[in-house]
Amino acid sequence: MYATALTGLGTEIEYADGTRTALEAGRWFAPIPGDEAMLARCRGLTLDIGSGPGRLTAELARRGVPALGIDITPQAVRLTRRAGGVALLGDVFGDLPWSGRWSSALLADGNIGIGGHPHALLRRVRQLLRPGGEVVVELAGPATASRVDRVRLRRPEVVGDWFGWAVVSVSDIARLARTGGLTTVEHHHEHGRWFARLRRPARPAPRPRAVRETPRPRAVRDRKVGRDAS
Template identity: 55%
Template sequence: MIGELYEEALQGHAPVEIEHADGQRRPLPIQDWLALRPGDGGLLARCSGTTLDVGSGPGRLTVALARRGVPVLGIDVVPYAVALTVQAGGPALCRDVFGLVPGTGLWRTALLADGNIGIGGDPQMLVRRVLGLLAPGGRVLVEVGPPGSGSQIEPLRLRAPGRVGEWFEWAQVSVEAIHGIAAGCAATITGTWQEADRWFVTLRSLTSCPAKGPCPARPS
């Protein structure tokens, strides 16, 4: 149901909301994911070498990088989002970051934009996994919450008129909290920047950790 409601939102067939466990709701920000928006410029400019866009959605960043001549691949678990990326000219595959990912150990840059640090509800495990996909010296560009925004792991679900999806775990990570996550992954923060009220950090691994094959510790 999560994928179905997400696909419907991408198609514009139904208004879809994100529902929190306390009952609060907010619109699923589909428009932010369909076209380049303020703050994307600095993120794209920092992508060098082979780039993996994790949770690429409909592919605005993947497509923009491909048009710039950057070797890029988007991965997402929703087939329709992957199809939109390919139709727009961006290379993308339907893959789970915790599963088999092409080019493991060879990527120079990985993206965790648009709050994708929250994937799986365990940001430290996610960062460790993504670092393991990189070539030695590679880096992860992570979008984080602004100072003082707090960090938490919470259940969310998607809701459309007359239908609700299953609960799933999602994490929110502030720019302060990413320091502890980096330390727990034997990584260091080598850069922080702000653009258009969005905050980003660059992570590099302190050790060589080629995570070959699927991750055995994917959350249930």
């Protein structure tokens, strides 16, 4: 169903309560105002998680930033490659190259919602980042309540399976980041979109060795024993 949406055919998101909204996949093919807030913060080897048709992956490549897009849909991978980006068919929770060595990661266009478990997703991203690496996350605004929805994709003649999708408010990201082992570096707001930059802490400094008490000279111990005996 998602692959069909990327072809431009009309697809809707249906919620468990019966509400339906259009899946506006067409907007992911061209630059969106506010993209620069994410692109400018990607430094070094960058993983674009849920890259879709690859507008961000391809733009990073044009800027000379080594980037890899991953998506679970072959159509998305083909579109990313056609746009000039490097892409791989894969799941963020599966085996991925250079695990623990990525300098930056992107969770754009609400992809913090992948799987409906943002805690688990951030913990997984932490595993993929190198120590000191950062993830740029697009979030809902502060007036939006964080939640997990049960949704499915549908067209008039086809209905997909139900799956979980999370919405995370910028007001809640600091708490979620901590549960995922990440620290919040900054929040930013641009063109009506909200973002946060989260960092995997560098390796902790080694614990100091326990300091042993300096033994007293034997003569001092003997004098103390003599006093106690008297």
